[in-house]
Amino acid sequence: MLIRVALSTILALIAVAGLHGRTSFLPQPARSCEVPAAPTNLVTTVDPATHAVTLKWKQPAASAAPTNHSVEVGNAPGSTYLGTIDTGSADTSFTSPKPLDPGVYFVRVRAVNACGVSRVSPEVRVSVDQARIGARTKPDVVVASRTATRNTYFPTAALMKSSEIVVVYYDSPDHVSPAGRVSMVRSRDEGRTWSMPEVVIDGPNDERDPNIVETARGTWLVSYFESDASKSPTSQGVFVIRSTDAGKTWSAPAKVGTTLVGAATSAKIVQLDNGDLLLPLYGGKPGGMDAIAAVIRSADDGMTWLPDSEATIASAPGVNFVEPALGYLGGGRLLAMVRTEGAERAAFESYSLDSGRTWSAATRTTLIAQASDLLPVVDDQKTVLVHTWGDTSGRFGDSRPTVMQVIRFREFPTARWTDEPRLLHQGHCWSDEGYPSSVRLRDGRVFTVYYDACAGYIGGTFSALTDPAASADCSDPPSAPANLKASNTGGDVAVTWTGTPATGTSYVLEAGKASGAADALTVDVGVQTTYNASKVNPGTYYIRVRSRNACGTSDASNEVVVVVP
Numbered sequence: 001m002l003i004r005v006a007l008s009t010i011l012a013l014i015a016v017a018g019l020h021g022r023t024s025f026l027p028q029p030a031r032s033c034e035v036p037a038a039p040t041n042l043v044t045t046v047d048p049a050t051h052a053v054t055l056k057w058k059q060p061a062a063s064a065a066p067t068n069h070s071v072e073v074g075n076a077p078g079s080t081y082l083g084t085i086d087t088g089s090a091d092t093s094f095t096s097p098k099p100l101d102p103g104v105y106f107v108r109v110r111a112v113n114a115c116g117v118s119r120v121s122p123e124v125r126v127s128v129d130q131a132r133i134g135a136r137t138k139p140d141v142v143v144a145s146r147t148a149t150r151n152t153y154f155p156t157a158a159l160m161k162s163s164e165i166v167v168v169y170y171d172s173p174d175h176v177s178p179a180g181r182v183s184m185v186r187s188r189d190e191g192r193t194w195s196m197p198e199v200v201i202d203g204p205n206d207e208r209d210p211n212i213v214e215t216a217r218g219t220w221l222v223s224y225f226e227s228d229a230s231k232s233p234t235s236q237g238v239f240v241i242r243s244t245d246a247g248k249t250w251s252a253p254a255k256v257g258t259t260l261v262g263a264a265t266s267a268k269i270v271q272l273d274n275g276d277l278l279l280p281l282y283g284g285k286p287g288g289m290d291a292i293a294a295v296i297r298s299a300d301d302g303m304t305w306l307p308d309s310e311a312t313i314a315s316a317p318g319v320n321f322v323e324p325a326l327g328y329l330g331g332g333r334l335l336a337m338v339r340t341e342g343a344e345r346a347a348f349e350s351y352s353l354d355s356g357r358t359w360s361a362a363t364r365t366t367l368i369a370q371a372s373d374l375l376p377v378v379d380d381q382k383t384v385l386v387h388t389w390g391d392t393s394g395r396f397g398d399s400r401p402t403v404m405q406v407i408r409f410r411e412f413p414t415a416r417w418t419d420e421p422r423l424l425h426q427g428h429c430w431s432d433e434g435y436p437s438s439v440r441l442r443d444g445r446v447f448t449v450y451y452d453a454c455a456g457y458i459g460g461t462f463s464a465l466t467d468p469a470a471s472a473d474c475s476d477p478p479s480a481p482a483n484l485k486a487s488n489t490g491g492d493v494a495v496t497w498t499g500t501p502a503t504g505t506s507y508v509l510e511a512g513k514a515s516g517a518a519d520a521l522t523v524d525v526g527v528q529t530t531y532n533a534s535k536v537n538p539g540t541y542y543i544r545v546r547s548r549n550a551c552g553t554s555d556a557s558n559e560v561v562v563v564v565p
Helices: 008-009
Strands: 041-048 055-059 070-076 084-085 092-093 103-113 124-128 141-147 152-159 165-172 183-186 196-199 206-214 220-228 234-242 259-265 278-286 291-298 311-314 320-328 334-341 347-353 369-377 384-391 402-411 417-418 423-427 433-440 446-452 458-465 482-489 494-500 506-514 521-526 530-533 541-548 560-563
Touching: 008 141, 041 103, 041 124, 055 103, 055 124, 141 152, 141 165, 141 183, 152 446, 152 458, 165 206, 165 446, 183 206, 196 220, 234 278, 278 320, 291 334, 311 320, 311 334, 311 347, 334 369, 334 384, 384 433, 384 446, 402 433, 402 446, 423 446, 423 458, 482 541, 482 560, 494 541, 494 560, 521 530
Parallel strands: 152 206, 152 433, 234 259, 291 320, 369 433
Antiparallel strands: 041 055, 055 092, 070 084, 070 103, 103 124, 141 458, 152 165, 165 183, 183 196, 206 220, 220 234, 259 278, 278 291, 291 311, 320 334, 334 347, 369 384, 384 402, 402 417, 402 423, 433 446, 446 458, 482 494, 494 530, 506 521, 506 541, 541 560
């Protein structure tokens, strides 16, 4: 789980302006200290041109006078995840001085004085430039739903030997909460209907980002990490619990040994041919500033996880690697997809040919992928992975929709066919969605679960499994584009290049603040051989383009430098 909200976005909701409360000139009887009544009649208006939001409310006449108001902002009903900030005023209206990002916000107000804080006002749903988020979609099935006091986040699905599909998820009042816990639902009819939730673990801390797997011995393992906002780092380690009776009872948590500081996990444990288990995790090194991705090993069915088995998947100065996911294709072959956080946005990949003991240098992909899941398709060739992720590239709208792509390797790890990413689910508000997980059903279809905090459910989508090799009209990746040129006119940057003659080729443009970097922009521009960006922020940009088709992605074109004063 990693969601970052710009401080400017939160502060934009907290600018003070408007009318002062009324004052009565009649004598008032003395009374003891009294908390104000809850504000009423909260209404909002959004300026369609500037995206500024104005809030207005009323304070009941019989209420004790407030001296301040507190505005609560969330990305789901009842949520305060985006901020709770005092206005510093008794005024009953304010207008945000800056435009808000496209999305849906849930806003409430409380009145404050020296005696305390009022109950909350009625909640208002504020929609800003909904069209840019993308068309909403509905799941094929609702796996679990929000209750009056708790929402659903971060699901993981597993197909058990009993043919049950089991989904564990973060069951919490908000996106981050000390009351967070892990719950589980089951389906005995291949995902069509689901049981009521069962609580798996509810300890004293915030247990989050759970994952579940059944080992070859029939043991169910749930991995998760604990968080405590009062401590630094907030992550208090990764834990594993075990069940030998199909989830009826669970062991005490066993802490995973690791050298990482603030270790966390968000993806499934995988099992190798020899029975060893690999758990992906991420965190910092002692004294280091950047997060790294790593894997830890268990050779005793998940009972112990020792730090001397740890192997680094991805590490580089200035790059934060988080949320690694593993896909195992047998014979010691593993692919890892890793999210990056901060200036770098592209997903990176790394591979292992020796069962995860050593890993290749992580390389940047053309995907802007968060919280990847890699589902191996078990067949004679063991060459197919189904990759699902939360996409923040903007290709499907300004949110984090769930997207799927099928990979078939011609020769592991680099020679491959891929189909076009396809949209599985587009959420109902802003960015707090996704974290997909997939299983393959008996009829060959893929069933993928994901969450939508705004709509308040974990949803599921059934998809046909396509073979990208069957429709590919290529045998190799295309050649690199040539003759890349770029110009700047008053902050408007125009880029052109000579395309590749290969059929079915599209282009991915990368821009970074250093040579070879892509920390400013990675965008799929389709089949066109031009790209224009307006009102570019001042800076020096290093730009290159790659060709892409069903057989892979080319090397980069020549790199050009554009300076925007």
